[in-house]
Amino acid sequence: MSPDRLDQLRGVYRDGLLGDTLPFWTEHCVDSQHGGFMMSLDRDGTVLDTDKGVWQQCRFTWLLAELYNNVQPNQQWLDLAQHGCDFIDRHCFDPSDGRMWFHVTRDGEPIRKRRYAFSEAFAAIAYGELFQATGDDSYRTKAVRAFEGFVKQSLHPKASDLKFTGTRSMKGLGVPMITIITAQELRDSIGMSDANEWIDRSIETIRRDHMRPELECVLENVGPDGQFIDHFDGRLINPGHSIEGAWFIMNEGKYRSDTELIQLGCRMLDWSWQRGWDSQYGGMLYFVDAKGLPVQEYWHDMKFWWPQNETIIATLLAYHLTGDTKYAHWHQLIHDWAYSHFPDRQHGEWYGYLHRDGRLSSPVKGNLWKGPFHLPRMQLMCWRLAEQ
Amino acid sequence: MSPDRLDQLRGVYRDGLLGDTLPFWTEHCVDSQHGGFMMSLDRDGTVLDTDKGVWQQCRFTWLLAELYNNVQPNQQWLDLAQHGCDFIDRHCFDPSDGRMWFHVTRDGEPIRKRRYAFSEAFAAIAYGELFQATGDDSYRTKAVRAFEGFVKQSLHPKASDLKFTGTRSMKGLGVPMITIITAQELRDSIGMSDANEWIDRSIETIRRDHMRPELECVLENVGPDGQFIDHFDGRLINPGHSIEGAWFIMNEGKYRSDTELIQLGCRMLDWSWQRGWDSQYGGMLYFVDAKGLPVQEYWHDMKFWWPQNETIIATLLAYHLTGDTKYAHWHQLIHDWAYSHFPDRQHGEWYGYLHRDGRLSSPVKGNLWKGPFHLPRMQLMCWRLAEQ
Numbered sequence: 105m106s107p108d109r110l111d112q113l114r115g116v117y118r119d120g121l122l123g124d125t126l127p128f129w130t131e132h133c134v135d136s137q138h139g140g141f142m143m144s145l146d147r148d149g150t151v152l153d154t155d156k157g158v159w160q161q162c163r164f165t166w167l168l169a170e171l172y173n174n175v176q177p178n179q180q181w182l183d184l185a186q187h188g189c190d191f192i193d194r195h196c197f198d199p200s201d202g203r204m205w206f207h208v209t210r211d212g213e214p215i216r217k218r219r220y221a222f223s224e225a226f227a228a229i230a231y232g233e234l235f236q237a238t239g240d241d242s243y244r245t246k247a248v249r250a251f252e253g254f255v256k257q258s259l260h261p262k263a264s265d266l267k268f269t270g271t272r273s274m275k276g277l278g279v280p281m282i283t284i285i286t287a288q289e290l291r292d293s294i295g296m297s298d299a300n301e302w303i304d305r306s307i308e309t310i311r312r313d314h315m316r317p318e319l320e321c322v323l324e325n326v327g328p329d330g331q332f333i334d335h336f337d338g339r340l341i342n343p344g345h346s347i348e349g350a351w352f353i354m355n356e357g358k359y360r361s362d363t364e365l366i367q368l369g370c371r372m373l374d375w376s377w378q379r380g381w382d383s384q385y386g387g388m389l390y391f392v393d394a395k396g397l398p399v400q401e402y403w404h405d406m407k408f409w410w411p412q413n414e415t416i417i418a419t420l421l422a423y424h425l426t427g428d429t430k431y432a433h434w435h436q437l438i439h440d441w442a443y444s445h446f447p448d449r450q451h452g453e454w455y456g457y458l459h460r461d462g463r464l465s466s467p468v469k470g471n472l473w474k475g476p477f478h479l480p481r482m483q484l485m486c487w488r489l490a491e492q
Numbered sequence: 493m494s495p496d497r498l499d500q501l502r503g504v505y506r507d508g509l510l511g512d513t514l515p516f517w518t519e520h521c522v523d524s525q526h527g528g529f530m531m532s533l534d535r536d537g538t539v540l541d542t543d544k545g546v547w548q549q550c551r552f553t554w555l556l557a558e559l560y561n562n563v564q565p566n567q568q569w570l571d572l573a574q575h576g577c578d579f580i581d582r583h584c585f586d587p588s589d590g591r592m593w594f595h596v597t598r599d600g601e602p603i604r605k606r607r608y609a610f611s612e613a614f615a616a617i618a619y620g621e622l623f624q625a626t627g628d629d630s631y632r633t634k635a636v637r638a639f640e641g642f643v644k645q646s647l648h649p650k651a652s653d654l655k656f657t658g659t660r661s662m663k664g665l666g667v668p669m670i671t672i673i674t675a676q677e678l679r680d681s682i683g684m685s686d687a688n689e690w691i692d693r694s695i696e697t698i699r700r701d702h703m704r705p706e707l708e709c710v711l712e713n714v715g716p717d718g719q720f721i722d723h724f725d726g727r728l729i730n731p732g733h734s735i736e737g738a739w740f741i742m743n744e745g746k747y748r749s750d751t752e753l754i755q756l757g758c759r760m761l762d763w764s765w766q767r768g769w770d771s772q773y774g775g776m777l778y779f780v781d782a783k784g785l786p787v788q789e790y791w792h793d794m795k796f797w798w799p800q801n802e803t804i805i806a807t808l809l810a811y812h813l814t815g816d817t818k819y820a821h822w823h824q825l826i827h828d829w830a831y832s833h834f835p836d837r838q839h840g841e842w843y844g845y846l847h848r849d850g851r852l853s854s855p856v857k858g859n860l861w862k863g864p865f866h867l868p869r870m871q872l873m874c875w876r877l878a879e880q
Contacts, residue, residue: 144724152724152785168606213659264652271601336532336543336859397540398856403791405853454729459847465793468786
């Protein structure tokens with residue numbers, strides 16, 4: 105990768121983050137009346153739905169405090185992070201069991217709780233950054249408690265929280281992946297003492313149970329002991345998801361100067377790229393089948409924003425760590441395809457949902473699932489990488 | 493509509509049903525080893541997943557017995573219906589609470605139960621047709637019990653079966669719609685004595701709560717007293733679904749010689765056609781927003797098979813009942829678009845999932861949701877209508 109290209113990329117990521125993504129959200133989503141953030145925005149920032157997704161409350165709070173801690177101590181960012189945290193504290197926990205909601209009204213009345221506990225993981229990293237930003241010990245306590253809530257619900261759910269019977273138990277890639285990134289973040293922000301054990305255990309779960317050398321893929325769902333389940337769910341590959349996991353593991357290898365972990369992450373990236381890169385239209389597909397059979401989910405061949413974001417990070421990081429020009433080439437392919445299809449030139453930020461061929465499916469900028477997270481995290485990480 | 497066109501249509505529907513759809517399924521889906529039907533089929537009929545969806549077990553059993561009762565007393569159809577019924581009896585009920593499963597393994601071990609109870613409604617109509625075919629009173633008893641299970645779970649679910657908190661209660665169009673068609677079927681097959689009350693009550697619920705003259709649309713979800721909920725879920729229109737409900741009500745008007753009911757059904761069709769017909773590419777869209785805003789579900793603009801099937805029925809029935817040439821024109825538009833995009837010329841039957849512009853998204857012929865139901869029901873109904 106030429107110095108010119110790197111220099112240009114650094115500007116694209118940095119200016120995109122600070123001059124486009126962040127202002128889009130800070131201008132449109134802050135609810136000064138009821139607190140928190142309204143994230144269901146139309147392409148021009150108009151609020152489409154005043155409801156609040158708990159994931160996005162936590163993730164934007166994390167992002168703002170992360171930027172405060174790592175980019176510049178901008179008081180507006182810290183104030184907004186505390187504004188988000190205040191809403192989370194007041195409205196996003198169910199006092200009856202301590203678990204978090206998934207979806208609340210504008211004024212914080214609960215609408216829905218999910219069986220799983222990713223809200224808790226995103227809350228943990230938000231609290232962690234706020235501890236780092238302020239030194240207020242109560243944030244550290246809340247970060248630890250939220251992380252404990254996440255792992256407890258993920259590893260030992262109540263019987264009434266199970267979606268399936270015990271006939272064919274399955275476990276997903278999401279839990280070990282989110283455990284890795286959450287523990288990495290908390291190691292960084294609050295110095296969580298058992299972070300490394302959680303990370304080691306989760307990487308081992310992915311390596312042993314989800315990675316299939318005989319199929320050269322990372323499976324989204326496997327049996328409790330890593331059994332291959334030859335049904336729709338068991339054959340499912342979510343390339344953007346496993347590529348996200350790949351860079352979590354590469355980053356761990358970088359942190360520990362552990363070449364084997366870097367190679368493990370690169371293998372996940374290699375396999376997932378081969379499965380997910382759409383050689384016909386470009387971009388990363390959403391779902392593919394491990395045996396090349398049809399997938400049950402009907403949105404399987406759409407191009408969502410976040411798998412592209414995660415692939416841009418992973419390819420740039422792999423190039424940075426290995427110097428292998430294959431990754432520079434892949435990075436150029438995915439970066440160029442994504443940047444030629446997703447950005448909204450008129451109103452800023454990225455669209456989230458394109459058809460397979462890159463045409464727009466939905467103009468929304470945010471909803472319960474899309475908010476200021478994957479795109480700005482990519483911009484932040486790749487800006488830093490391009491500087492190194 | 494010219495006699496020639498009607499004659500040609502009759503052949504398309506009849507031959508499609510008896511020469512294509514039905515043989516596709518009877519040749520590929522019957523599980524002679526474990527009973528029941530394996531419905532997750534690739535385009536050529538290869539089994540993609542041996543699991544069994546309970547909806548499809550019940551619906552195919554219904555179809556086979558319905559054909560036996562109404563087309564010809566073909567013993568193979570009755571034998572297969574009893575083969576399906578046997579699997580339903582043995583494997584599709586949870587003995588712990590009497591409710592039905594949604595998804596079981598090939599050999600009938602339970603995988604998943606849903607919070608709602610549409611399995612029970614589909615079982616009821618299957619049992620009903622088998623009573624009519626055989627005169628065996630135990631089928632009538634089972635039909636009544638399954639219908640009671642459906643209405644009990646739909647109207648009075650246990651607190652633990654609720655997906656949402658009570659903060660913003662919502663009710664869906666599915667329950668009154670399925671109540672109407674199930675009661676109509678059971679009136680016909682077992683002479684269910686309180687069918688008319690269930691039908692009247694459900695039509696009134698749709699008319700009063702889901703139909704919105706000020707918006708000229710049928711809302712998929714409303715508050716308990718029909719309140720408009722100005723959020724993603726409350727603004728949702730599922731045109732194919734409300735058009736399906738429209739022909740249930742038109743058919744009731746035909747049965748009772750009640751012009752007002754026919755007009756009510758036609759109004760639902762008119763509104764839903766205006767919202768759902770894709771004037772750019774043709775075909776019925778999956779979801780649209782009552783205020784013309786973006787929809788949250790990402791598959792909103794795909795063309796699924798069943799909304800086309802239901803619209804073909806509704807437009808032909810509306811033309812049959814009113815003679816209004818507008819409906820003949822709409823029927824031609826939807827029939828021609830669907831028949832030029834959905835049939836698989838090589839392996840028979842219809843694809844289920846196309847992109848907005850009519851290109852193929854997934855080649856599957858069946859899965860937990862698609863099976864021998866909407867298409868053959870359309871072919872049967874429209875064959876009969878074209879003969880009248």
